[in-house]
Amino acid sequence: MIDLKIKKGDVVSIVGAGGKTTLLNYLSNKYSLDNSVLMTTTTKIYSPKNYDYIYHSINFLDTVSLPLKNNLYIVAPKYKDKLSSLPMEDLETLVKYFDYTFIEADGSRMKPLKGWKDNEPVICAETTVTIGIIDLTQVGRPIDEDLVYEIELFCKLVGKKVGEALTIDDYIKIILKKDGIFKNSKGRKIIFFSKADLMKDLKIIDEIEVRLYDKRFDGEVVMGGIL
Numbered sequence: 001m002i003d004l005k006i007k008k009g010d011v012v013s014i015v016g017a018g019g020k021t022t023l024l025n026y027l028s029n030k031y032s033l034d035n036s037v038l039m040t041t042t043t044k045i046y047s048p049k050n051y052d053y054i055y056h057s058i059n060f061l062d063t064v065s066l067p068l069k070n071n072l073y074i075v076a077p078k079y080k081d082k083l084s085s086l087p088m089e090d091l092e093t094l095v096k097y098f099d100y101t102f103i104e105a106d107g108s109r110m111k112p113l114k115g116w117k118d119n120e121p122v123i124c125a126e127t128t129v130t131i132g133i134i135d136l137t138q139v140g141r142p143i144d145e146d147l148v149y150e151i152e153l154f155c156k157l158v159g160k161k162v163g164e165a166l167t168i169d170d171y172i173k174i175i176l177k178k179d180g181i182f183k184n185s186k187g188r189k190i191i192f193f194s195k196a197d198l199m200k201d202l203k204i205i206d207e208i209e210v211r212l213y214d215k216r217f218d219g220e221v222v223m224g225g226i227l
Contacts, residue, residue, distance in 0.1 A: 002222070002224045010100055011101040011103070011124060011127050013123050013129070015131070015185070016114075018112045019133045020104050020133050022194075024039060025048065031099070035070055036068035038074075039102050040104075041103060042124060043105065043106060046081065047081065055074065055076075060075045061094070061097070068097055068098065091124055092125055101126075109149045112138050113135070114154060115151065120183070123184045132190065132191050133194055134192070134194065139168065141165065142165055147166075157173060159173070168208055172208065182219070191221050192222050192223070202223075
C-alpha cells in the first residue's frame with residue numbers, strides 16, 4: 001500500500017516520466033471508493049478503458065447532479081485516440097466540486113526520462129500536491145533517444161552528452177534544479193521512485209535520499225512497486 005498522505009480537498013498534479021499514468025489510475029481508483037474523484041490531464045493521455053464515467057464535454061457541471069456521488073469521474077475532451085486538457089480556467093473551477101482531483105500534468109511519450117520545455121509541466125493553479133515520478137532502473141544506461149524524451153533539453157539540464165551513462169548525480173540534478181522535474185510545481189512536493197521492485201540495489205534510493213536532504217530538498221521521498 002502506498003501512503004502519500006493525500007487528504008480530502010487535495011488537487012494532485014503528477015509530473016515526470018516512468019509511471020505517471022499508472023499512478024494516476026491507482027490513486028484515482030483508490031480514493032473514488034468512498035469519495036467523488038476527478039481524473040483528468042493538462043496535457044494528453046490515452047483514453048483509459050473500462051470506465052463508466054467519462055465526460056468529454058467541457059460543460060460537465062450541466063450534465064450531472066450536485067453534490068456529486070462517490071465515484072470516479074474522468075473529464076477531458078477527446079483528441080484523436082487520446083484525451084486532452086480542459087481550458088485551465090474551467091479546470092480550476094471544476095476541482096472545487098470534488099473531494100479529490102488527480103491530474104496527469106506532464107508528457108514523456110512513454111519514455112523513462114525527459115527534458116522540460118519552457119511551458120512544461122502544465123500545473124493547475126489549484127494544485128496542492130505535486131508528485132514527481134522518476135524511474136531509477138535506468139542508472140548506468142547510456143543517454144539516447146530510446147531512453148529520453150526531448151534529449152537536447154535533458155542533456156542541457158544534467159550537463160551530459162548523448163551516449164554518456166546516467167549516474168546518481170544526474171538524478172539529483174533532475175530533482176533539484178530549477179528547470180527540472182519540479183519546475184512550475186505547487187504545494188507539497190513528493191518524489192516517487194517507481195519500479196522499486198525491479199531494482200537490484202535499493203541502496204541507490206537511500207543514497208539519493210540522503211544527498212537530497214543534505215542539499216536541503218524541501219519535499220518528501222517515496223518509493224513504490226506498482227508501476
